[in-house]
Amino acid sequence: MAGIVVENVTKSFGDTKVLRGVSLSVAEGEFVSLVGPSGCGKTTLMRSIAGLETVTSGEVSISARQVTRLRAADRDVAMVFQNYALYPHLTVRQNMAVPLVMRRLTTAERLPFAGYILPSAKTKRADIQTDVTRAAELLAIDGLMDRKPAQLSGGQRQRVALGRAIVRKPSAFLMDEPLSNLDAALRVTTRTEIVALHRRVGASTVYVTHDQSEAMTMSDRIAVMMQGELLQVATPEEIYANPVDLRVARFIGSPAINQISADVTASGVVEVQGQPVGLVSPARGPVVLTIRPEDLTLGAQGLAGTVEHVEFLGESVLLHARLGGGELVVARVAPSDRAHLGLGQPVRLALRLDRAMLFATTNERLACAPSDDVDTTPVNREAVNG
Amino acid sequence: MAEPNATRSLTADLPRLALLGLAAFIALAPYLWMISVSMKPQSEVFAASLDLIPSELALIENYGKVLERVPVGTYILNGLIVCFGILVFQILFAVPAAYALAKLNFPGRDIVFGFVMLGLLVPYQTTALPLYIGFATTGLLDTYTALIAPFVCSVFAIFLFRQFFRALPDDLINAARIDGMGEFSIVWRVILPNAWPAATAFAIFSVVAHWNDLFWPLVVVQKGDLYTPAMGILAFRSVEAGEDYGALMAAALLVTAPLVIAFLFAQRRFIEGITMTGLKG
Numbered sequence: 319m320a321g322i323v324v325e326n327v328t329k330s331f332g333d334t335k336v337l338r339g340v341s342l343s344v345a346e347g348e349f350v351s352l353v354g355p356s357g358c359g360k361t362t363l364m365r366s367i368a369g370l371e372t373v374t375s376g377e378v379s380i381s382a383r384q385v386t387r388l389r390a391a392d393r394d395v396a397m398v399f400q401n402y403a404l405y406p407h408l409t410v411r412q413n414m415a416v417p418l419v420m421r422r423l424t425t426a427e428r429l430p431f432a433g434y435i436l437p438s439a440k441t442k443r444a445d446i447q448t449d450v451t452r453a454a455e456l457l458a459i460d461g462l463m464d465r466k467p468a469q470l471s472g473g474q475r476q477r478v479a480l481g482r483a484i485v486r487k488p489s490a491f492l493m494d495e496p497l498s499n500l501d502a503a504l505r506v507t508t509r510t511e512i513v514a515l516h517r518r519v520g521a522s523t524v525y526v527t528h529d530q531s532e533a534m535t536m537s538d539r540i541a542v543m544m545q546g547e548l549l550q551v552a553t554p555e556e557i558y559a560n561p562v563d564l565r566v567a568r569f570i571g572s573p574a575i576n577q578i579s580a581d582v583t584a585s586g587v588v589e590v591q592g593q594p595v596g597l598v599s600p601a602r603g604p605v606v607l608t609i610r611p612e613d614l615t616l617g618a619q620g621l622a623g624t625v626e627h628v629e630f631l632g633e634s635v636l637l638h639a640r641l642g643g644g645e646l647v648v649a650r651v652a653p654s655d656r657a658h659l660g661l662g663q664p665v666r667l668a669l670r671l672d673r674a675m676l677f678a679t680t681n682e683r684l685a686c687a688p689s690d691d692v693d694t695t696p697v698n699r700e701a702v703n704g
Numbered sequence: 705m706a707e708p709n710a711t712r713s714l715t716a717d718l719p720r721l722a723l724l725g726l727a728a729f730i731a732l733a734p735y736l737w738m739i740s741v742s743m744k745p746q747s748e749v750f751a752a753s754l755d756l757i758p759s760e761l762a763l764i765e766n767y768g769k770v771l772e773r774v775p776v777g778t779y780i781l782n783g784l785i786v787c788f789g790i791l792v793f794q795i796l797f798a799v800p801a802a803y804a805l806a807k808l809n810f811p812g813r814d815i816v817f818g819f820v821m822l823g824l825l826v827p828y829q830t831t832a833l834p835l836y837i838g839f840a841t842t843g844l845l846d847t848y849t850a851l852i853a854p855f856v857c858s859v860f861a862i863f864l865f866r867q868f869f870r871a872l873p874d875d876l877i878n879a880a881r882i883d884g885m886g887e888f889s890i891v892w893r894v895i896l897p898n899a900w901p902a903a904t905a906f907a908i909f910s911v912v913a914h915w916n917d918l919f920w921p922l923v924v925v926q927k928g929d930l931y932t933p934a935m936g937i938l939a940f941r942s943v944e945a946g947e948d949y950g951a952l953m954a955a956a957l958l959v960t961a962p963l964v965i966a967f968l969f970a971q972r973r974f975i976e977g978i979t980m981t982g983l984k985g
Contacts, residue, residue: 365878368878368882369881369882370878370881370882389881390878390881390882391881391882391883391884391885391886395882396882397878397879397882399875399878399879400875401873401875403873403875403876403878403879404879405876405879405880405894405897405898406876406898407897407898416880416883416885417882417883417884420883420884420885420889421884482879482883
């Protein structure tokens with residue numbers, strides 16, 4: 319369990335606390351995504367791991383080596399930047415060789431024309447060329463080696479930046495929103511390639527993104543960060559199905575999870591607009607009931623609402639309905655249901671009770687379970703879901 | 705590009721080109737006149753008519769006189785040594801200073817930059833006397849050191865480079881740090897190669913100013929073999945040429961020629977530098 323270990327790291331810029339005691343451990347070879355809205359501190363955390371930011375308190379170690387007080391150059395990490403940060407004055411070949419030149423050659427061997435005087439410089443440079451060519455072949459950029467970054471497309475620059483990062487086999491790999499400057503189609507193909515590349519290279523990877531779909535598709539585990547704190551670190555499936563905090567539930571999933579204000583009565587029955595929904599909870603008082611759009615089904619019973627908008631997506635239809643309490647909920651229903659969904663039409667939406675979750679108004683997750691007295695159970699769920 | 709398009713744009717550009725051409729001609733007229741006079745015999749220089757093309761060439765007479773009587777080569781060599789020496793040191797000192805002021809965070813940075821700005825306000829003539837006394841007491845008058853040393857630290861260069869470096873993306877520097885570079889490597893391997901437009905622009909300012917500088921060499925140099933080009937013309941005018949304007953113009957042309965040629969080359973690089981700076985992705 320070497321990898322990257324961050325222990326209780328805090329970072330303040332003046333009076334602003336950007337990181338409030340973050341602990342995260344990334345196993346050897348694991349791919350962990352850091353997601354969160356802009357300004358949540360995810361980039362600061364990554365820069366603290368890289369050594370571009372000094373932490374206010376806490377410890378960082380990489381491959382079981384304490385690096386908290388080391389410069390970025392000595393941490394043996396590679397990083398891919400959002401705008402690629404290629405050296406504009408160097409060719410692709412030279413760009414990729416820089417990390418190797420800086421690490422393998424001594425100051426004297428790096429001087430211009432040292433190759434003519436020092437035989438060691440010559441052999442090392444030849445080795446570097448071999449490694450650069452190998453990395454370039456892996457990324458299919460070996461045809462671009464003599465171009466300058468300005469002559470490359472965004473996708474090609476991105477590959478060169480990846481190449482520069484993998485060429486020296488770092489012990490940790492950091493990526494700061496590397497796909498955000500690519501167009502949508504390229505983004506989808508490149509994320510598959512990055513995952514494949516990660517499997518091949520096998521270095522512990524931290525991947526920062528604000529795009530939850532990137533995090534869901536690429537990661538072994540996702541760390542959801544908000545306001546300088548890690549709210550939950552878990553597998554994509556766990557984060558999606560079992561969030562521990564309302565903010566995590568809200569952030570992950572598209573369309574966003576439905577939130578319905580509810581009350582737990584003195585006897586523990588969960589009610590929406592005074593109607594029991596078929597859940598019981600040990601909590602009491604006002605709560606937030608959440609349900610994913612695909613866990614709402616059209617039926618004869620359930621929450622009453624009126625159709626406000628219908629979106630046809632091809633494989634499914636998103637039904638936007640206004641509930642009696644004024645909340646707008648979205649249900650993912652079968653395309654065949656679309657025909658009988660006129661605007662303003664009253665509908666009933668049944669909850670898939672085993673998927674419903676309760677949160678306190680202060681965002682913590684609360685326990686709840688389907689109740690036995692069946693007041694509002696999903697009717698014909700299987701039939702509707704096909 | 706399609707041919708009709710090119711023709712049309714040329715016609716459309718014609719008034720602009722004519723106006724710019726006229727302005728350029730007015731600006732260049734004295735220099736052209738100098739070239740013309742440097743080729744004319746004495747009699748024609750004082751003729752009543754204004755002819756740009758000499759009716760009789762006196763090239764050998766005028767240029768021969770200059771080359772024979774004064775060591776033009778020595779002056780030009782001195783000019784090159786002084787200008788090049790000054791420029792190298794200016795860049796050596798100003799680039800790291802500007803990098804620190806532009807991209808590093810340290811306490812007192814803004815105060816230090818304030819001093820740099822203050823330095824821009826002090827004309828160098830005001831420091832001439834104390835510097836002269838300093839060189840005189842250390843016995844450095846009449847040396848290249850006296851010609852070069854006062855200018856090696858240019859606040860203008862620091863200011864110019866600092867403004868330019870600020871526009872370079874921070875992530876470029878971060879990438880270099882992660883790739884294993886120290887701050888000095890970053891300055892010379894990443895920052896300076898990407899600051900060619902600024903460096904070329906500054907080099908033009910610096911070289912032109914010091915090549916043509918007459919004030920400071922007059923203060924610290926007495927020996928003829930340390931004369932800079934501007935001093936050489938001055939000496940030639942008073943000692944050798946007298947009323948011989950043809951030869952004087954020939955001397956002036958010889959002395960300014962390296963500058964003109966260097967500028968023409970630098971200008972090309974300058975424009976290349978600007979168009980090549982494709983930093984943003």
